[in-house]
Amino acid sequence: MSASFVLSLAFGYAQLALALAACFAAWRVLRGPRAQDRVLGLDTLYVTAMLLFIVTGMRVGTPFFFEAAMVIGVLGFVATLALAKFLIRGEVIE
Amino acid sequence: MTDFDTLSLWVAVPVGLLLVLGSTLTLLGTVGLVQLKSFYDRLHAPTLGTSWGTAGVLLASILLFSALDGRAVLHELVIGIFLLITTPVTLMLLGRAALHRDRAEKVRGIPPARARGDAGSDG
Amino acid sequence: MSRLIPHPLLSLGLVGVWLLLTRFSLGHLLLGTAIALIAGWALGALEPPALRRRRLLPLIRLAAIVAGDIVRSNIAVARLILTNGRGNSRRSGFVEIPLRLSDPTALAMLAMIITATPGTAWLEHDSENGVLLLHVFDLIEPGDWVTLIRDRYESLLMEAFA
Incomplete structure (x- = not known):
């Protein structure tokens, strides 16, 4: 049992789990049924993608993925905020 | 792929456990997102990923890079703090948006708006 | 002092974030401090409601x-x-x-x-x-x-x- 064996096992599991999580979130985006479900799915997708980038960065051993993860985090926040605001103000079914 | 064999097991095992914990919780959150029945139930599911899911992965990253570099690498904390501040904002706004739309469509089982009238009247 | 640093907590936090994101060095400390001071003045221009004292x-x-x-x-x-x-x-x-x-x-x-x-x-x-x-x-x-x-x-x- 060497350290790199333990780590590659953990990296493999984490990447698989996060990729699956991203698929589930994407399923919710595609499926709906309502607009707020899609936005919630998109927000979750952003978070899981960010975590996946961090794990990939750890696996490769470079800190550069971290900056990409940060950009994803910021963009996800702004996107979700704008979409939620749009749901309140823009498209109100009456 | 870098060679992690210089690391001791005392670092590798906690890093691995934290990674497994974080990714499992995130996965469970999205499972909930898929299988729960109503929107308000689903609103709870991603908080698993944004609380301990993220915390696990970020702590693992801090531990691993600190051990590799031989100094405290803490920049993951910035993402953690950022997510801690932004998640409430997005989820609150999404909850209010859902409430507003459900009230506008007169969905049953939604608590009515207060006497002041419209939801979301403040900015 | 309070004119120079109108929002000490915000400025301190910004310096902290700046040092976390870059490697710690004297140059980054100076640059981060300068940015934090400017951000403090900028926030002062927006005049946010003052925080009350808290325990x-x-x-x-x-x-x-x-x-x-x-x-x-x-x-x-x-x-x-x-x-x-x-x-x-x-x-x-x-x-x-x-x-x-x-x-x-x-x-x-x-x-x-x-x-x-x-x-x-x-x-x-x-x-x-x-x-x-x-x-x-x-x-x-x-x-x-x-x-x-x-x-x-x-x-x-x-x-x-x-």
Whole structure:
């Protein structure tokens, strides 16, 4: 049992789990049924993608993925905020 | 792929456990997102990923890079703090948006708006 | 001093973030400090409402309580999701809680606590009569949640922002 064996096992599991999580979130985006479900799915997708980038960065051993993860985090926040605001103000079914 | 064999097991095992914990919780959150029945139930599911899911992965990253570099690498904390501040904002706004739309469509089982009238009247 | 550094907490935080994101060195310390000072002046131009004095000790106690609660509710919600559809009698629902807090900073902190804890979601707060609308994932007894939020979090926040 060497350290790199333990780590590659953990990296493999984490990447698989996060990729699956991203698929589930994407399923919710595609499926709906309502607009707020899609936005919630998109927000979750952003978070899981960010975590996946961090794990990939750890696996490769470079800190550069971290900056990409940060950009994803910021963009996800702004996107979700704008979409939620749009749901309140823009498209109100009456 | 870098060679992690210089690391001791005392670092590798906690890093691995934290990674497994974080990714499992995130996965469970999205499972909930898929299988729960109503929107308000689903609103709870991603908080698993944004609380301990993220915390696990970020702590693992801090531990691993600190051990590799031989100094405290803490920049993951910035993402953690950022997510801690932004998640409430997005989820609150999404909850209010859902409430507003459900009230506008007169969905049953939604608590009515207060006497002041419209939801979301403040900015 | 207060003219030069109008928002010491913000400036300090910015220097901290700057040093976290770059490698620590004297040059980055100087550059980060300069940026933090300019940001402080810029915020001063926006004239945000001044924070009132608050006590630190209740906030630290609150942080410890919340950290424990987050771990516990993570486990609870994860278990509920795993056993969902296998005959568990989970019932979710809306809860209305009359709050005594009115300080905006304290309310923001309460919102962060409630949202960061899996299992409770903050939906709406009426600033006129102070009623908060929550959605709770596992609603056992609505009264329990009212007392939980009021006694566990709100009283400490009232103490801190008195």
